[in-house]
Amino acid sequence: MDVLGLRVLREVAWRGSISAAAEALGYTQPAVSRQLAALERAAGHELVRRGARGTAMTPAGEVLLRRAEAVLGELEGARADLERLHDDAHAPLRLHGFQTTITSFVPAAVQALRRARPDLDVEVRVGDAPVTDVALRDDRLDVALTNASSQRFPDARVVPLRRDPLWCVLPQGHPLADVAAVPVAALRGEPMILSASTLCADRELVLGACAAAGFSPHAVARVDDMAITQGLVAAGVGVATLPEMGLGWVRDDVVLRPFATPLVREVVALLPRHGPARPEREALLDALRAAADAWCSPAADRARARAGRTATADRDDAPTPATGDAPPREAARAARERPAAAAGPAAPRGQAAGAPVRSSQALSGSPVIRS
Numbered sequence: 001m002d003v004l005g006l007r008v009l010r011e012v013a014w015r016g017s018i019s020a021a022a023e024a025l026g027y028t029q030p031a032v033s034r035q036l037a038a039l040e041r042a043a044g045h046e047l048v049r050r051g052a053r054g055t056a057m058t059p060a061g062e063v064l065l066r067r068a069e070a071v072l073g074e075l076e077g078a079r080a081d082l083e084r085l086h087d088d089a090h091a092p093l094r095l096h097g098f099q100t101t102i103t104s105f106v107p108a109a110v111q112a113l114r115r116a117r118p119d120l121d122v123e124v125r126v127g128d129a130p131v132t133d134v135a136l137r138d139d140r141l142d143v144a145l146t147n148a149s150s151q152r153f154p155d156a157r158v159v160p161l162r163r164d165p166l167w168c169v170l171p172q173g174h175p176l177a178d179v180a181a182v183p184v185a186a187l188r189g190e191p192m193i194l195s196a197s198t199l200c201a202d203r204e205l206v207l208g209a210c211a212a213a214g215f216s217p218h219a220v221a222r223v224d225d226m227a228i229t230q231g232l233v234a235a236g237v238g239v240a241t242l243p244e245m246g247l248g249w250v251r252d253d254v255v256l257r258p259f260a261t262p263l264v265r266e267v268v269a270l271l272p273r274h275g276p277a278r279p280e281r282e283a284l285l286d287a288l289r290a291a292a293d294a295w296c297s298p299a300a301d302r303a304r305a306r307a308g309r310t311a312t313a314d315r316d317d318a319p320t321p322a323t324g325d326a327p328p329r330e331a332a333r334a335a336r337e338r339p340a341a342a343a344g345p346a347a348p349r350g351q352a353a354g355a356p357v358r359s360s361q362a363l364s365g366s367p368v369i370r371s
Contacts, residue, residue, distance in 0.1 A: 003075065005039035006068035008032055009047060013065050017054040020196060039064075080140040092121035093284050096144040099224075100245040101267065102126055105162075106145075109291035113284055120280055142281045143288070144270040147201040156270040159285060161292040166205060166263040167247065167300060169233050169240040170255045176239075180310040181260040185213040191238035193229050196222040205263045206241050230254055247297040256303035267292065 011021035012032070022032040040047050045060035057065060097106045102124070110122050125141075145161070168182040176182050187210065194217060195203040210217045220238045223229050226246040233240050234253040243265060250256065269288055271281060 001039060001042045003072070005035050005042070006064075006072060008035040009039060009061070009065060010068055010072060012036065012048055012055055013057055013061070015197065018048075018050070077140060092123040093142045093280055094123050094125065094140070095284065096125045096127055096141050098127060098145060098147070099226075100164075100243055101145045103226075103248055104245040104297075105288070105291040105295035108295065109284070109287040112291060113287040116287070117280070117283055120283065122284065142271070142278065143284055145267065145288075146270060147265045147267050153270055155273055157273050159269045159271065159289070160266060161269055161289060162245075162267045162295075163264050164243050164245050164267050166202060166241045166243055166259065166265065167303070168257045168259060169230065169242050170257060171233055171236050171239075172253055172255055174239070174255065176257065177255040178310070179257065180307045182257045183213075183260045184209045184263075185215075187217065187239065188213070188215045189218060191220040192217045193221045193223055193232050193238045193240040194219045196224045200224075201265050202241065202243055205265060209259075209261070209263055244297050244300045245295070247300050250297075250299035256300060258304065258307055 008021065008025065011024050012018060015021045015024055018032050018036070019029050022029045025032065027035075036048055043060065043064060045064075046058050047061035047064060049056045049058055095106070095110075106124065110124065113120060113122060144156075147164070168176070168187075170177045170182075176186055179186075192206075194206065197203065206217065221232055223232065226242060227249075229240050229242060230251045232238065234251055241263070245267070247256065269285060271285065
């Protein structure tokens, strides 16, 4: 068994298909298939089952995957240790963020920290949301952002940053575009655009909600790019769900609607639980908390206000029983409630916690942005 084979196995497990793993690694699909075949010969077991809908780990594959992640984590730790041999005491703060954190509140946090502490440097590494606490334990990261908040992180301190609701994204003219809030059950039979990553918390939320409503989504595309997803929706390929943090920019030819039962993911920060304290790390955490709390999506705010107006109009249009036949107490209550309902939109509903998600992610090859 070689390191490349183990890395290929890990990518196939994360991405859910050989083609997606090949794209992530920068190899051709046949090359990844050959690496897997060589690894299976060396292991003496089938490691990956191939199917029309992607790949799945066999029991032997799961066993080897756990060991592979440990081996690759140690190798990446060794590489990081060598890179730090000549670092001084003012090493940059290392922050790992995933796509929607980088496009929402992370830039404001880094900017605020730079203004408050011009002596600090922040190195932002962009990667997938699933992340392990091995990098924190080995002192390869100072703060990691993830939405896999139900996973156990024994070597990390978990700090909640933001509850981020998912929105239903519809093409203009869709029958559901005129409702105040979309019941998940209304998506039964709809062509849907899902996340490509099998370890994505957003995808797990959607699959869990559909299962609770008694159906499996009819997936017509699997995409992890927010702009591409919106383009497919606008073209009528299907409907989609996107997190609010991914809605900083929204096309004019799609419609956002909240879900009747909110689907909400938890975005958290992970910090090393053990090791020497670093006050600069806490300063970065404070900046992230403030920026996450302050960030908003204007498009989502407009859609939320419109949904409130639609709900109010629906209540106003509903037939009201004649109060002459009602008991006096009920008639008086109806008279009080009608003006209140017409005065404005109802208060926003509370948000429900996200469904559990199992994830594991190392940080090799993450692009680096220095600021």
